[in-house]
Amino acid sequence: KIFRLLAMKRFLENPELFGYKVEKEHLYQQPKTQNVLLADSVSNWAEWAKQYKISYAQLKDSNPWLRDRYLTNPNKKQYIVQIPLEE
Numbered sequence: 001k002i003f004r005l006l007a008m009k010r011f012l013e014n015p016e017l018f019g020y021k022v023e024k025e026h027l028y029q030q031p032k033t034q035n036v037l038l039a040d041s042v043s044n045w046a047e048w049a050k051q052y053k054i055s056y057a058q059l060k061d062s063n064p065w066l067r068d069r070y071l072t073n074p075n076k077k078q079y080i081v082q083i084p085l086e087e
Helices: 002-013 045-050 056-062
Strands: 033-038 079-084
Touching: 045 056, 056 079
Parallel strands: none
Antiparallel strands: 033 079
C-alpha cells in the first residue's frame, strides 16, 4: 500500500509528467474569508456564528482548529477566526 501512496503523491505533484494538463480553474478554489480577532471566551460557537450570518458548519469548515462547541479563554489569548464571505 505504501507504494500506491507514493505513486499517488508523485502523480499529484507533477501530473504533467503523466500526460495530464490541469487548468487552474479545475483546482479547488479556496473560499474567500475575512479574519476576525477574538480575545474573549465563546460559550456557544453556533450562536456566535449567527452574528456573521453563517452556520456552525461553515464556521468549522473555515476553522478546523475549533475542537469544541465553545472556547474558554481565561488568559484572553487572541485568536484569529476566519469567516467565509458570501460569493
